[in-house]
Structure formats: structure tokens, C-alpha cells
Amino acid sequence: MAAGLIRLGEAAARIHRGESDRALAHATSGPCLQQNLVAVLEGDNRA
Amino acid sequence: MPKEPVAVVGVGQTKHVAARRDVSIAGLVREAALRALADAELTWADVDAVVIGKAPDFFEGVMMPELYLADALGAVGKPMLRVHTAGSVGGSTALVAANLVSARVHRTVLTLAFEKQSESNAMWGLSLPVPFQQPLLAGAGGFFAPHVRAYMRRTGAPDTIGSLVAYKDRRNALLNPYAHLHEHDLTLEKVQASPMLWDPIRYPRPALLGRRLRHDPHRPGRRRPRAAPARLVHGGAMRSEPTLFAGKDFVSPRAGSDCAADVYRQAGITDPGGRSTPSRCTCRSPGTNPCGWRTWASPRRARAGSSPRPA
Known part of the structure; x- marks a missing residue:
């Protein structure tokens, strides 16, 4: 049910860990009518 | 770099009846796919990718049907993309497939959409029962x-x-x-x-539901499998509007006219309403949320009144 959302979380985690400054996350589809979500996540170094 | 030309080389559809009790959904889509392949004189092995479109899964109650249908469509181990733009999905699916070919991502794409109304409830499927509230529309x-x-x-x-x-x-x-x-x-x-x-x-409405058309966009220049000429796709576009926003024109949404204008521009048609223009434009009806317009242009003999006129 949340397998796609987990992809967004993993992309965000990479940014949090400092491994990426900008990441693309793609969640394909889901049984609750989720469909092809593409998100670009970016880190912000403000304290 | 110019885009790859795109052509429709085969079309297949199922026999439309009130209820196809003789096939499952998988059987239904495979029947149409086989006819499209036969029309294109291709085999399953010639297909590089499958693009499948489906209106809301709640209609038939089979969620994420593209996963279930990969076997029936020879898509196991091949790229499969499901398109979901609600009521506009028939046209948007074809657009996605055409774009994959024009972008040279794939050379031969089997694209399809389906609906099995005998196993669904298209009228009420998305009307979630809200307590203490009369439905205002049906x-x-x-x-x-x-x-x-x-x-x-x-x-x-x-x-x-x-x-x-x-x-x-x-x-x-x-x-x-x-x-x-x-x-x-x-x-x-x-x-x-x-x-x-x-x-x-x-009761006899202008729009026919239950379309199960399929076609194979295919790059010309490859081996031409049949004597009949492929239909080149000269333009295609989709526009969406949010269901509600300040200034929205519900009666003649701007998305519709913008979409038509884009397609005519792609096809090099400067006078869509004129008799001298050999063109055919198909505007599909939009889904309810969000609204979408898909417009195609392909060279055909003009028919009077076939071009959309913005209000």
C-alpha cells in the first residue's frame, strides 16, 4: 500500500545522510489509485 | 534532434457487446491485442514495450490491473507502463505510446485501453457513499x-x-x-x-463507452510488414485543468482550445475550420477530475463539422 511512498522516503534519506543534494523519486502505482508520482527532492543547508 | 516519425501500423478491437461473459479481463485484452498484431502482421516478439491505459480501477474493482494483465499481453520481462488519467485515459495512453516512439525510447509499442462494463459500475463506482447527504448528481x-x-x-x-x-x-x-x-x-x-x-x-448518447482499441505505433523505415500504408501521427497533445480554480470557465474550458491549437500547430494546419484543410481532429470528452483534453490530428478526408470550434 505504501511501497511507492517508501521510494520517496529513501530518496529523502539519501539527502538527509548527505549522499545526495538532489534526488528523483518515482512511485509507480498503488491499489488506492496512486499513479505515477514523480518528485524531485532537494536538500537545503539552512540550519 | 528531430523527433522520430510515429505511425499506427495495426489496430484491433474486441467485439463490443453488453456483456462479454465468455472472457475474463485478460481474455478480453488479449483478443484485441491479437487482432492488432495480426493487422500489423507482427508477432508478440516484435513488441518492445506495452503501454496500457485504464480508467479508475474502482470501476471493475481490480486494482492495478496492469500487473495482472502482463501475462496476457506478452509483457512479462518487457517494459510496461500504465497510464491513468481517469476518463481521458484512452487518448492519453495513445499519446504516451506515441511519445515513446517519437523519443526513440522504443521502436514498436503495443498500446491499449480496456473497460469491462459487465463487471463494473461506471456510473456509481466513484460515488463513495457519504452519510447524511443526498447525491446531487448521478x-x-x-x-x-x-x-x-x-x-x-x-x-x-x-x-x-x-x-x-x-x-x-x-x-x-x-x-x-x-x-x-x-x-x-x-x-x-x-x-x-x-x-x-x-x-x-x-438515452442514445453521442459518446460510446467500452472502447477497447489498440494500435501499434511503429517507426517507419523499418521493414514494412504490410501493403496498406501506415497512418502517420502528425500531432497529439493533452491539456488538463484543475476541477476548481478561480476564473475557471466550466462551459468552454481553456484547456480544450489550447489543446486543439497545439495539435493543429504540430500538424501544420493553419485553418482548421476551412474546407481546404484535409484534417480530422478527435476531441475526447474529459474525465471529471482532473479534466483533460486529448486531440489528435491525422491526414484524412475532411468531414463537414468535424473540427472543434472554440466557443
């Missing part, structure tokens, strides 16, 4: 009927137009052996006398 017709009335008032369109389109559709259906209805003795008067559902939409 189905897509209920949603659009006020917009249709307002459009007719604004443009002065004659109130016979809908009946004329419905009659024209059913006359054309006589030319398609797979069509649901072959009403040989239908007259315009009979259509106009039919029961009213949502004023001004009557």
Missing part, C-alpha cells in the same frame, strides 16, 4: 449536463446537435463489424424521441 452525464446546457446557451448551438452526433455515430457503427450496436433502421427522429437522461443528454 454519473458523468449528471455532472456534464449543466455544462452542456450552458454551452448551448452561450453559443446558440441548435438543440438537435447532440441527437445528430448520436445518429451519426450509429450510422458509422454500421461500418464496423465489431461495434456494439448495428441499428439499421435508426432514424434521426427516433433518436430525438428517445428518453431523456440528463437534459439535454438522451
